[in-house]
Amino acid sequence: EAGVAQSPRYKIIEKRQSVAFWCNPISGHATLYWYQQILGQGPKLLIQFQNNGVVDDSQLPKDRFSAERLKGVDSTLKIQPAKLEDSAVYLCASSSTGLAWNEQFFGPGTRLTVL
Amino acid sequence: GENVEQHPSTLSVQEGDSAVIKCTYSDSASNYFPWYKQELGKGPQLIIDIRSNVGEKKDQRIAVTLNKTAKHFSLHITETQPEDSAVYFCAASINNYGQNFVFGPGTRLSVLP
Numbered sequence: 001e002a003g004v005a006q007s008p009r010y011k012i013i014e015k016r017q018s019v020a021f022w023c024n025p026i027s028g029h030a031t032l033y034w035y036q037q038i039l040g041q042g043p044k045l046l047i048q049f050q051n052n053g054v055v056d057d058s059q060l061p062k063d064r065f066s067a068e069r070l071k072g073v074d075s076t077l078k079i080q081p082a083k084l085e086d087s088a089v090y091l092c093a094s095s096s097t098g099l100a101w102n103e104q105f106f107g108p109g110t111r112l113t114v115l
Numbered sequence: 116g117e118n119v120e121q122h123p124s125t126l127s128v129q130e131g132d133s134a135v136i137k138c139t140y141s142d143s144a145s146n147y148f149p150w151y152k153q154e155l156g157k158g159p160q161l162i163i164d165i166r167s168n169v170g171e172k173k174d175q176r177i178a179v180t181l182n183k184t185a186k187h188f189s190l191h192i193t194e195t196q197p198e199d200s201a202v203y204f205c206a207a208s209i210n211n212y213g214q215n216f217v218f219g220p221g222t223r224l225s226v227l228p
Contacts, residue, residue, distance in 0.1 A: 004158070033215075042119075042204050042218030043159065056215060091158050100208040100216065101147045101166065106158025 002026065004107035006092050012113045018080040021110045025073070025094030031055075032069055033104065034077050035091040043091055049075065050098050079112075087114045117142040119207050121219030128195050129227050136222045138205035139187040145207040148181060148188050149216065153202045162203075163190070195226045 005024040013019050025032050030051050035043035046065065047057040051072040060067070064083070069075040079086055089109040095102045118141040128134050140148075146167035151159035165172045165179045165188065172179050176195075181188040192199055202223050206216040 040220070042121075042206070042220050044218070045215045048215060093158070101149075101164065103161050104216075106160065108156065108158050 004092055004094055004105055006107040006110055008110055009108065010111050012115065013082055014115050015084055016081040018078065019082055019112060020076050020078045021090050023075045023092030023107060025092070026105055029094035029096055031095045031098045032075050033093040034067055034075070035093065037089040037091055037109070048098070055098060082114045084114050087112055117145060117207055117217040119205060119217050119219040121205055121222055123222060124220065125223045127225045127227060130195060130197060132195055134192045134195055134224055136190045136203055136205070137187060138189070138219050140207040141186070142207065143186065144209050147208045148179070149206050150179060150190050151204045151206065153204065159204060197226050197228055200224055200226045
């Protein structure tokens with residue numbers, strides 16, 4: 001079974017530039033999550049999708065971050081404009097349902113460096 | 116909201132020894148506690164979890180204990196091996212649709228050969 005795919009794996013940009021990350025979840029998984037993991041910290045949830053609807057985006061900085069999951073499969077996360085403090089690994093995860101005790105499968109992440 | 120603390124932040128053990136990582140949580144409504152292992156350059160991977168209706172769960176060399184009264188839970192790894200070296204995260208959640216994990220800050224475990 002293929003895992004969660006993310007691209008790109010690495011991205012370096014200058015502050016105030018824009019960047020987009022892509023995620024392809026495990027086939028058939030209804031729930032998709034985007035996390036931000038700052039170096040030395042645990043992952044922090046940014047947004048959760050159930051199919052193509054948003055369940056929780058309470059920690060998403062909506063003035064600069066946006067995310068979409070068209071057709072309830074792939075998802076993109078965008079930052080515009082980027083700030084230095086956005087440097088982090090962005091992890092995508094998926095699970096079969098939105099219940100907490102359904103295992104979340106994580107992708108390898110995209111490491112973003114903002115200069 | 117939920118707050119999860121984790122100790123120690125780094126842990127070094129000799130191969131074959133045991134390792135223990137401890138977490139505390141603040142929200143008494145939390146009822147699901149997973150542990151994730153993250154290797155360098157990879158995403159976290161679930162290694163064991165426990166629900167609030169049990170006090171202990173084992174899976175080969177790994178065990179997790181839960182004390183709901185004290186609001187803390189621990190990961191125990193016995194007979195450690197070099198491949199156990201990684202960062203371990205605990206998390207807490209209420210098991211319901213839309214409820215999400217709050218992760219601890221992580222413990223970097225090094226198993227020395």
